[in-house]
Amino acid sequence: MLPQRGVALSSSATDDLRSEQAYLTTLYERLDSLREQADQRLKAILLEAGGTPQGRTQREATRGHYAEQLAQMNAVENGLCFGRLDFAEGEPRYIGRLGLSAAEHDRDPLLVDWRALAARPFYLATAVSPDGVTRRRHLRTRGRLLTGIDDEVLDLEAAAGTGGREDVTGEAALLSALTASRTGRMRDIVETIQAEQDEVIRAGLNGVMVVQGGPGTGKTAVALHRAAYLLYTYRAQLTKQGVLILGPNTTFLRYISQVLPSLAETGVLLATLGDMFPGVRARAAESSAAAAVKGRLGMLDVLKRAVDDRQTVPGDYVEVDHDGYPLRIERAVLEDARAAARRSGRPHNVARQIFVTEAIHALSLQIAERIGADPLGGENLLSAADLAETRRELREDIDVQQALFDFWPVLTPRQVLRDLLSDAGRLESAARDLPAEDRALLLRDREARWTPADVPLLDELAELLGVDETLKRRQAALERREAIEYAEGVLEIVEGSRSLDFEDEGLEKDEVLSAADVVDASAFVERHEVIDTRTAAERAAADRTWVFGHVIVDEAQELSPMAWRLLMRRCPSRSMTVVGDVAQTSELAGTTGWEQVFEPYVAQRWNLVELTVNYRTPAEVMAVAADVLAAVDPALQPPRSVRSAGVDPWSLRVPRAALPAEITAAVRLEAGEVGEGRVGVLVPEALEAELGRHLVESVPGAAVGEQPDLLNQVVLMTVRQAKGLEFDSVVVVEPDEIIAESPRGLSDLYVAVTRATRRLGVLHTTDLPKVLTALAA
Numbered sequence: 001m002l003p004q005r006g007v008a009l010s011s012s013a014t015d016d017l018r019s020e021q022a023y024l025t026t027l028y029e030r031l032d033s034l035r036e037q038a039d040q041r042l043k044a045i046l047l048e049a050g051g052t053p054q055g056r057t058q059r060e061a062t063r064g065h066y067a068e069q070l071a072q073m074n075a076v077e078n079g080l081c082f083g084r085l086d087f088a089e090g091e092p093r094y095i096g097r098l099g100l101s102a103a104e105h106d107r108d109p110l111l112v113d114w115r116a117l118a119a120r121p122f123y124l125a126t127a128v129s130p131d132g133v134t135r136r137r138h139l140r141t142r143g144r145l146l147t148g149i150d151d152e153v154l155d156l157e158a159a160a161g162t163g164g165r166e167d168v169t170g171e172a173a174l175l176s177a178l179t180a181s182r183t184g185r186m187r188d189i190v191e192t193i194q195a196e197q198d199e200v201i202r203a204g205l206n207g208v209m210v211v212q213g214g215p216g217t218g219k220t221a222v223a224l225h226r227a228a229y230l231l232y233t234y235r236a237q238l239t240k241q242g243v244l245i246l247g248p249n250t251t252f253l254r255y256i257s258q259v260l261p262s263l264a265e266t267g268v269l270l271a272t273l274g275d276m277f278p279g280v281r282a283r284a285a286e287s288s289a290a291a292a293v294k295g296r297l298g299m300l301d302v303l304k305r306a307v308d309d310r311q312t313v314p315g316d317y318v319e320v321d322h323d324g325y326p327l328r329i330e331r332a333v334l335e336d337a338r339a340a341a342r343r344s345g346r347p348h349n350v351a352r353q354i355f356v357t358e359a360i361h362a363l364s365l366q367i368a369e370r371i372g373a374d375p376l377g378g379e380n381l382l383s384a385a386d387l388a389e390t391r392r393e394l395r396e397d398i399d400v401q402q403a404l405f406d407f408w409p410v411l412t413p414r415q416v417l418r419d420l421l422s423d424a425g426r427l428e429s430a431a432r433d434l435p436a437e438d439r440a441l442l443l444r445d446r447e448a449r450w451t452p453a454d455v456p457l458l459d460e461l462a463e464l465l466g467v468d469e470t471l472k473r474r475q476a477a478l479e480r481r482e483a484i485e486y487a488e489g490v491l492e493i494v495e496g497s498r499s500l501d502f503e504d505e506g507l508e509k510d511e512v513l514s515a516a517d518v519v520d521a522s523a524f525v526e527r528h529e530v531i532d533t534r535t536a537a538e539r540a541a542a543d544r545t546w547v548f549g550h551v552i553v554d555e556a557q558e559l560s561p562m563a564w565r566l567l568m569r570r571c572p573s574r575s576m577t578v579v580g581d582v583a584q585t586s587e588l589a590g591t592t593g594w595e596q597v598f599e600p601y602v603a604q605r606w607n608l609v610e611l612t613v614n615y616r617t618p619a620e621v622m623a624v625a626a627d628v629l630a631a632v633d634p635a636l637q638p639p640r641s642v643r644s645a646g647v648d649p650w651s652l653r654v655p656r657a658a659l660p661a662e663i664t665a666a667v668r669l670e671a672g673e674v675g676e677g678r679v680g681v682l683v684p685e686a687l688e689a690e691l692g693r694h695l696v697e698s699v700p701g702a703a704v705g706e707q708p709d710l711l712n713q714v715v716l717m718t719v720r721q722a723k724g725l726e727f728d729s730v731v732v733v734e735p736d737e738i739i740a741e742s743p744r745g746l747s748d749l750y751v752a753v754t755r756a757t758r759r760l761g762v763l764h765t766t767d768l769p770k771v772l773t774a775l776a777a
């Protein structure tokens with residue numbers, strides 16, 4: 001039996017706790033029973049086998065459905081239900097991470113999914129505009145146990161008396177979430193989403209929405225919750241097309257990767273720019289200056305020329321052996337063929353067909369001239385059929401094929417880019433319009449590994465090169481022929497072993513139908529074709545031309561114009577959520593204004609929303625950050641901190657030789673102060689290796705390196721790596737050097753000091769930079 005809903009407002013706290021616990025228990029019982037059902041169905045499906053291809057596809061879809069349901073139910077085990085709304089009229093409403101009903105099509109749910117419209121007042125109702133809500137209750141739980149209740153009475157008079165803040169909802173629950181120790185993994189915020197964040201999360205699917213907000217305003221959190229909301233609301237469309245979430249680096253992706261499953265979502269591809277060209281994992285580092293050159297739109301011409309430069313002609317002619325005679329392929333013939341192919345405007349590998357056809361045509365006329373010329377000066381003696389035969393022979397001649405291939409080869413993006421960037425001569429030609437110093441920045445070793453900034457170039461080249469469909473079809477036909485040959489082999493083996501079996505059993509072979517009687521090899525292949533069981537996200541990851549239903553970009557200020565071109569190709573519908581902060585841009589290729597990013601793609605048709613409250617960084621730390629921001633750009637306003645920590649940031653000047661030891665001492669002190677929490681040491685890139693080595697030796701378990709494990713209590717990293725992350729305590733080392741290291745060094749320092757959720761310290765060996773002098777006071 002369900003416990004009675006709607007506890008009277010006047011009932012005692014203990015009664016409330018008891019009655020809410022009973023309700024929670026019922027919810028968990030319902031969850032268990034649904035989980036059991038899904039588990040049984042899944043097991044039954046896994047036991048089924050065989051059937052038609054359609055039947056198997058259907059079965060696969062059902063299996064996927066139950067598996068996803070189970071994953072979702074498992075993900076909400078903790079914090080299944082976290083809130084309740086009481087209304088002036090009608091039944092109270094419980095809000096949770098998942099929707100639950102007592103029976104399948106029950107219209108009156110036991111638990112309302114936080115993403116449903118009915119849950120919205122939980123995030124929006126205030127004493128000033130209560131929307132019928134009389135009370136918002138936050139339920140605090142540990143596992144299945146209720147540990148506490150926070151009530152907000154939405155009554156103007158009552159609110160005036162409590163001294164609560166009117167700009168936040170669920171203040172007690174919010175403050176408890178914000179002051180909790182960090183764990184190295186981001187947590188969801190479904191219990192305490194604030195009104196300005198809710199507007200962004202629930203905005204419609206269409207169009208480009210840019211969410212600009214200072215550090216700690218919840219941009220990442222909002223972006224992830226928006227993904228969950230969109231998948232819930234536009235389920236059919238988005239699970240088919242997938243949602244892409246692009247983040248700045250893999251450490252960051254690991255940091256946010258747990259948030260979505262706990263929001264009970266699949267069908268989302270989390271990727272960095274370096275993952276966006278299938279088959280390439282571009283992770284190598286390069287200078288910000290080199291990445292900036294690659295990120296500019298000027299590279300479009302460079303790449304186009306690099307492809308054009310591969311379409312060559314000989315100095316005068318080349319000679320090949322054809323049919324026992326020397327055949328001259330003249331420069332003029334190839335120039336004409338090249339001009340015709342280029343005129344077609346098709347991508348290089350596609351236009352190659354035109355080049356080959358034109359060249360073969362000209363060569364066949366040349367041969368006709370030689371062997372069909374009428375000695376009496378009349379018309380050429382070769383018929384049209386003879387000419388066609390000559391063309392066929394030319395086409396099939398390996399030497400002719402090779403010569404034409406040399407002048408117009410089939411190319412891959414990787415080949416063109418690798419050749420271009422590792423060959424000064426090719427660069428000199430293709431990048432002749434770039435300044436010599438930019439060309440010098442591009443030139444690198446042939447064996448160099450791919451960098452993230454290479455990826456948009458590879459993608460652009462894939463567009464310029466295209467795929468020759470006839471080659472692709474030929475490849476597919478070849479694969480199918482191989483499969484049929486294999487199937488014939490299988491059927492032959494079945495047939496062979498059958499005769500042996502029958503001989504053993506004394507039966508006539510013709511009396512019993514064999515596999516080969518009922519199915520031929522091609523039908524066999526069809527039946528056994530592999531069914532694609534991958535999710536949209538998995539298929540999208542493997543397909544460069546995949547078009548996403550929605551694209552979410554985090555730390556979007558860092559993307560270059562070339563990277564935006566890639567993303568826009570993946571999202572022709574321009575259904576995008578872009579979150580970032582132009583004051584935090586550290587990449588030279590990045591942007592400091594959103595207009596310049598979107599104007600070329602959607603003109604004025606993009607929406608700017610600003611988040612203004614900083615949930616991460618306490619007021620004391622933000623006061624320091626405000627000075628840095630003013631130096632970045634006096635016109636920029638820092639976000640308002642929602643709380644203060646009661647601890648002032650500190651700074652300490654130490655001798656250079658003592659710096660590693662002082663870092664260790666500071667880390668020990670800070671680790672003691674934050675208890676369970678995390679300590680982040682942010683250092684200049686030039687010192688990372690040295691200081692990292694020392695820290696690992698002196699503080700066991702400290703994480704350093706290219707992809708440090710954020711679950712460790714102490715992590716040392718560069719500011720670039722710390723983008724989007726946060727730590728209970730942050731120690732910034734050598735701020736002067738951080739500023740000097742990059743042309744956007746002040747923005748880097750702003751990022752560094754705003755990573756702290758509780759405490760900030762600065763260690764320096766020279767005078768504090770002017771922007772931090774307030775610290776010394």
Ligand SMILES: Nc1ncnc2c1ncn2[C@@H]1O[C@H](COP(=O)(O)OP(=O)(O)OP(=O)(O)O)[C@@H](O)[C@H]1O
Binds near residue numbers: 174177197214220615
């Ligand atoms: N409504 C909320 N309830 C609870 N916690 C919140 C809320 N909004 C934000 N936070 C917390 O504030 C912190 C900062 O959020 P987030 O990392 O999303 O900010 P950001 O704007 O992306 O910051 P940055 O630009 O510095 O990367 C996170 O710990 C997040 O969980």
